[in-house]
Amino acid sequence: MKIKSLLPIICFIAAGVYAGNIILNTTQESAQKSKQKSSSSEENRGIQDSAGNDYTDSILKGPNGGWLFTEKDLQVEVKIFESGIPPEFRAFITDGSGESISLDEVDLTIKLNRLDRIDTIQFKPMGKYLLGDKAIVEPHSFNVDIHAHWKERQYEWKFSQIEARAELTEAAVKNANITIKKAGPARIKNKINLPGEINLNEGKVVHIVPRLDGVVKKALKHSGDTVVPGDILATIESRELADAKINYLAKSQQVDLSKSDFDRETVLFKNTQELLNLLHKKIDLEDVYQELKGLQIGKSRELLIPAYAKMKLAKSVYLREKNLFAKGISSESEYLQAEENLKSSEAKYLALREKIDYDGNWAVRQKKRNFDIEVLNLQTARQKLFALGLVDKEIENLPQQDEQNFSKYKLRSPLGGIIIQKHLTTGEAVKSDDAVFLLADLSEVWVNMAIPVMDIKSVKLGQTVTVKGNEIQTRGKLTYLDSIVDRKSRTINGRVVISNPKLKWRPGTFVTVELLLDERKVPLAVSAKAIQTIRDWSVVFVKYGNLFEARPLQLGKSDGQWVEILKGLSVGEHYVEENSFLVKAEIEKSSATHDH
Secondary structure, eight states, X not given: OHHHHHHHHHHHHHHHHHHHHHHHHHHHHHHHHHHHHXXXXXXXXXXXXXXXXXXXXXXXXXXXXXXEEEETTEEEEEEEEOSSSOOEEEEEEEETTSOBOOGGGOEEEEEEEOSSOEEEEEEEEETTEEEXXXXXXXXXXXXXXXXXXXXXXXXXXXXXXXXXXEEOOHHHHHHTTOEEEEOEEEEEEEEEEEEEEEEEOGGGEEXXXXXXXXXXXXXXXXXXXXXXXXXXXXXEEOHHHHHHHHHHHHHHHHHHHHHHHHHHHHHHHHHHHHHHHHHHTTOOHHHHHHHTTTOOOTHXXXXXXHHHHHHHHHHHHHHHHHHHHHTTSSOHHHHHHHHHHHHHHHHHHHHHHHHHHHHHHHHHHHHHHHHHHHHHHHXXXXXXXXXXXXXXXXXXXXXXXXXXXXXXXEEEXXXXXXXXXXXXXXXXXXXXXXXXXXXXOTTEEEEEEEEEGGGGGGOOTTOEEEEEOSSOEEEEEEEXXXXXXXXXXXXXEXXXXXXXXTOOSOTTOEEEEEEEEEEEEEEEEEEGGGOEEETTEEEEEEEETTEEEEEEOEEEEEOSSEEEEEESOOTTOEEEEETHHHHHHHHHTSSOOOOO
C-alpha cells in the first residue's frame, strides 16, 4: 500500500526535473547567442592597442578559423592561409544572416601597417572566397585596416596582429649594453679553418749547460721562473774553474814582467842611439859624458866609449907622425905604423857601432815579441773564463778575490725568458755538457698547422692569418711552408709566427688557424653575432623607435664575422648587433603569439 501511494509523487518529481532541464538549456543557448551577437556589434569593447585597434585575442573566430567581423548586414571573415604555400589572405563574405553573397559585388582592400612600410592588398574572387594578391611575409606583425564596399556602403574594421615584437626604453637598451648598427654592404671573406698547435720558437730556446764539471752548491732559479740576461741560475763548485782563474792571474803577471822587460830594452836602445849620435858628431868625450849623464845605456857604453877613445888616440898619433915625417924628424916606418893603427881602430869602431845598433834593435824586437806572446796567452786565459760564464767585472776583480772562492762558479742565463725545465739539485754532480736548464723566450711563439694540398694554391709565404684560441685571437705571418707533402694526411706543414707579449699563448695549446683564400663585396650584410633563431627563422631584431621586431632573413654566405642577407632586410635599417639574445628573451616572454 505504501509503495503504491508513493508512485504518483515520484512521477511528479521526475517530470519537474525534466521540465527544469529543458528550461535551463534554452536559457543558456539564448544567453550565448545574445553574448555572441553583442560581441560582434559596434558596441563590442575588446583588448585594444594605443591606436584603438582590437588585438586578435579579442576578435571572434569564424567558421573557417579566421577573424570574424560583422557590421549590420555584412560579415567578413579574414584568414591567413599558409598550409604548404606562401602565406596569403583569404576572405569569406556573407550577409548578416550568414548567407553567401556574390563575391563580384564586394570590393575589399586590406592595409598592413608594419614598422617600416604599409602593404596594400587587393582581393579578387577565387571560388568560395576572395584571394589577396600578395604574399603575407613574416613576421605577421602589423596593424590591420580592412576596407569593404558593398551595395554602395562602406565598411571598415581595424585590429592588430602583433608577434615577435618587444618594446624597450632607451634606458633599458643602455643598461643592457645593447648596441645598434646600420645594415649595409660588407666584404665577405672566403676562409678555411685549420687545426694548429702553439709551439716554442726554436730560435728562442736555449739548453743551458754548466760548461765545466762540478758539484751544485745552490740552485737559485726553478721551473716557471722568469729571468733576464745575466741572472744567476745556480752556483757550482769546480776545480776546473779554480785552475782557469789561477792560470789567468799567472798569465797576467807574465804580461807585466814582459812589459817591464820590453820597456827597459826600449829605453836602452833609445839611449844607445843617443850615444851613437853624439859620437858621430866627433865631440870631446867630456861633452859626451855630460850629455849622457843619468841615462841608462848598459853594455853599449862600456864597449863604445873605449873604442871611440882608442880611435881618437890613433888619429892623434897619426897626425903627429905625419907632421914629423914631413919635417924629416920621424922615419917613414913610424909614420906608416901610425897610419895602420888609425885605420885599424876606425874599422873596429865602425864595426862596433853597426853591431851595437843591430843588436839593440834586435833585442827590442825580441822583447816586443815576448811581450806580445804573453799578452796573447793572457787573452786566451781570459777567453776561457768568458767561455765558462764569467763576466768582465768578475775577471777584473780576480786579483782581489779570496782564493777560497776561486772554485765558486756562477751559472748565468744567456738570454731572457722563462725556465721550462730544470735538471739539477743541490749537491748533485754535473758534467760540462749536462743540459741542466731549458730556457725559452715566449715573447714570440710558433703556430704549426697542416694545410690540405687542395688549398695550397691559395696559400703563400708572408700571408696574414688569424689565430684563434679560447676567447683570444691574434694575427700573424705565414713564415714557412714545407716543400714535402705528407703521404698519409695529404697535407703540407706550415708555420705562423705570432707575438706573445702577455704570454697568453701557451705552447701545447690547440688553436684554430684561419686562412683567407679570397673575399668579395656584398650589397647587404649584418654582423654574425646579431643573428638569432626564433621558431624556424634566422632573424635579426630591427629597431624603430622603442620597438624591436624579429625580422626573418634569407641568408647567403658567411665568413664568421659577416653574414650576407639575400632577403628580409633593407640597406640602412637599424638592427641589434651586441647582446641580441637579450632582445630575443624579451620577445619570448611577451604575450605576442603567432595567431592567424
